[in-house]
Amino acid sequence: MKKTLFLILVCLFAFTAATAFAADKLVLRVAHTLAPESHYNKGLEHLGQLLNEASGGQMELQIFHSSQLGSERDAIEGVSMGTLEMTLVSSAPLANFTSDFLVFDLPFIIQDRQKAYAWMDGPEGRKILDSVLTKGMVGLGIWENGFRMLTNSKKPIIVPEDLNGLKIRLMENPIHVATFKTLGAYPVPMPFGELFTALQQKTVDGQENPLIIISTSKFSEVQKYLSLTGHFYAPAILLINKDVWEKKMTEDQRKIFTEAELKSREWERNFCIESEKTLVDSLKAAGMEVAEPDKAKFFEVLQPVYAEFEAKVGKERIQSLVDAQK
Numbered sequence: 001m002k003k004t005l006f007l008i009l010v011c012l013f014a015f016t017a018a019t020a021f022a023a024d025k026l027v028l029r030v031a032h033t034l035a036p037e038s039h040y041n042k043g044l045e046h047l048g049q050l051l052n053e054a055s056g057g058q059m060e061l062q063i064f065h066s067s068q069l070g071s072e073r074d075a076i077e078g079v080s081m082g083t084l085e086m087t088l089v090s091s092a093p094l095a096n097f098t099s100d101f102l103v104f105d106l107p108f109i110i111q112d113r114q115k116a117y118a119w120m121d122g123p124e125g126r127k128i129l130d131s132v133l134t135k136g137m138v139g140l141g142i143w144e145n146g147f148r149m150l151t152n153s154k155k156p157i158i159v160p161e162d163l164n165g166l167k168i169r170l171m172e173n174p175i176h177v178a179t180f181k182t183l184g185a186y187p188v189p190m191p192f193g194e195l196f197t198a199l200q201q202k203t204v205d206g207q208e209n210p211l212i213i214i215s216t217s218k219f220s221e222v223q224k225y226l227s228l229t230g231h232f233y234a235p236a237i238l239l240i241n242k243d244v245w246e247k248k249m250t251e252d253q254r255k256i257f258t259e260a261e262l263k264s265r266e267w268e269r270n271f272c273i274e275s276e277k278t279l280v281d282s283l284k285a286a287g288m289e290v291a292e293p294d295k296a297k298f299f300e301v302l303q304p305v306y307a308e309f310e311a312k313v314g315k316e317r318i319q320s321l322v323d324a325q326k
Contacts, residue, residue, distance in 0.1 A: 043268030050260035067193035100131035110233035147230035152206025220286035
């Protein structure tokens, strides 16, 4: 009888301890708008694996892909208000929350991303990331998204004049809109989750995104022409709610996360770069006609955009990023 009672008490203690241990588990939901095969999702899966291993299973990343929790703007607002823990988004929509990210949206400002990485990972990048602190968020790191390319269903785009009159879907960003107006196109800001249907139904003629997104989103099914413009380089920004970071997470958890994020950022960048090496050929094989545009002509035509936004972006910041790539 005593042995039975002892075993019952041991089991009860073990159950209570296990329950308390599970209650301390930190679960972080992170939302993004891209497909499960995308660089965002793969990078976040890598981050989740590192967090799980380093914390002994006590830190879990729950990933919501494909706009399951709304648009990029929805996700940013959710993180800002605390209804969502984390998001990975393009830098462009953040311009609606802070102007510091606008420097990345200037056309052709990034020419050498390896040199740009050092600038983004250094003090200048940290200043930009810290601009979201007043919005209730912490900028954890600047991840890779790739150079943005043009696609459309009408014709090859080789010179700026080829864009005259075309309806091009863009992200909600003032520099992006100004850029395509300058090129003679009709900008149509639209959430990413609505884009495939809009292309399919010819609501818009074209769109612009990195090659990896064009591929994983299967835009080749609804777009005939791909032009390798590389006109924008809008990186991805990993954000977390400020109260979650400062109050819900322990110092040890923040340390684990910081180390895992740094490793995952490098992994995700390499994943993108390696993927790009075969993407043009795979998109050709999927039926897209690929054009090599005259980038110098595009850059020349777009100089008024720099003049328009220089004061808002900051002349010194623009020059700092340009000089970092020399």
